[in-house]
Amino acid sequence: MSSQKEVPVLKQSVLAPSQLAQSAALQGNSFLSKQFNGLSELAQELQGIEFEDCCFQDCHFSESIFRKCKFIDCRFVRCNLSLVKVPQCQFSGVEFEECKLVGIDWTRAAWSRLSFAAPFSFKQCILNDCSFLGLSLDEIIIEECKAHDVDFREGSFNQANFTYTDFSHSLFGRTQLLEADFSEASNYDIDIFNNKIKGAKFSRDEAIRLLNCLDIELMD
Numbered sequence: 001m002s003s004q005k006e007v008p009v010l011k012q013s014v015l016a017p018s019q020l021a022q023s024a025a026l027q028g029n030s031f032l033s034k035q036f037n038g039l040s041e042l043a044q045e046l047q048g049i050e051f052e053d054c055c056f057q058d059c060h061f062s063e064s065i066f067r068k069c070k071f072i073d074c075r076f077v078r079c080n081l082s083l084v085k086v087p088q089c090q091f092s093g094v095e096f097e098e099c100k101l102v103g104i105d106w107t108r109a110a111w112s113r114l115s116f117a118a119p120f121s122f123k124q125c126i127l128n129d130c131s132f133l134g135l136s137l138d139e140i141i142i143e144e145c146k147a148h149d150v151d152f153r154e155g156s157f158n159q160a161n162f163t164y165t166d167f168s169h170s171l172f173g174r175t176q177l178l179e180a181d182f183s184e185a186s187n188y189d190i191d192i193f194n195n196k197i198k199g200a201k202f203s204r205d206e207a208i209r210l211l212n213c214l215d216i217e218l219m220d
Contacts, residue, residue, distance in 0.1 A: 024049045068110075094120035103129045111135060121161075132157075182206070 020041050024031065030050040039059040050070040057077045065085045073093040082102040089109045101122070111119075121141035128148040136156040144164040149171075156176040163181055167188040172195050179199040182188065185206065190197065192210050202210065 020044070021046050021049070091119040096120065096122045096125050098123075099125045101125055101127050101130065105131045107131055107133050107135060 020039065021044070024046070029048055031052070031054050033053045034051070034055075036054065036056045036059055039056065041059070041061050041064055043063040044061075045065040045067065046069060047067040048069065049066075050072070051074050052070075052072040053074065054071075055075045055077070056079050059076070059079045061079065061081045061084055063083045064081075065087070066089050067085075068088045069086075070090045071092070071094045072090075075095045076097065076099050078098045079096075080100045081104065082100050084101070084104055086104065086106065086109045090112075091109060099122075104127075119137060119140075122143070122145050123141065124144045125142075126146045127142065127150055128146060129150070130147075131151040132155050133151045134154045137160070138156055138158040139160060140157055141161040142165050143161055146166050147170055148166065148168045150167070151171045152175050153171050153173040154175065157180055158176055158178040160177070160180040162185050164184045166186050168186075170188065172188070172190045175190075175195045177190070177195055177197045177200050179201075180197070181201045182203070183201050184203050188206075188209060190210060197210075
């Protein structure tokens with residue numbers, strides 16, 4: 001009689017789709033210092049969960065809804081959060097690195113009028129088609145990013161770090177950019193009469209774009 005070879009059962013270290021909310025419910029809807037690797041939660045809805053000092057690596061949340069969630073001192077690395085919705089979410093000290101964050105309306109989050117630190121930073125991320133319309137996000141970091149067709153109108157981004165970022169077709173209007181750093185940034189169209197840019201830094205070669213709003217002809 002031949003004996004069947006036993007197949008070892010592998011323990012999953014990554015939560016399966018839709019299990020994140022279930023796991024949160026068992027822990028009082030909060031995660032502290034949790035590491036999430038390769039988590040896949042596509043088109044899911046997560047509500048009222050608090051993440052503090054958590055790290056997400058190579059996770060996929062495309063088209064998911066985070067409703068009334070809190071992210072405190074969290075880090076996202078190589079994650080896909082495109083078309084994510086963030087109604088009434090709170091962010092504090094959140095870092096995104098090499099993430100895809102296309103089409104997010106950040107104005108839907110819950111923003112306190114009293115802000116003592118930048119809510120988040122973006123480094124080497126894709127932020128195309130996002131909206132920061134009317135938000136006060138002084139000292140925000142958007143460094144080495146692709147920020148095409150992003151809406152910065154009527155917002156406050158004083159002392160922001162926008163270095164090495166491509167702002168093709170992004171919108172600036174009645175925007176506060178006092179002492180913002182655009183060093184090595186490219187393809188921005190900023191009307192110097194319609195935005196506050198006192199003390200801002202621009203690379204010499206790209207700064208000529210600031211003259212586009214003037215009815216003048218530049219000669220070589």
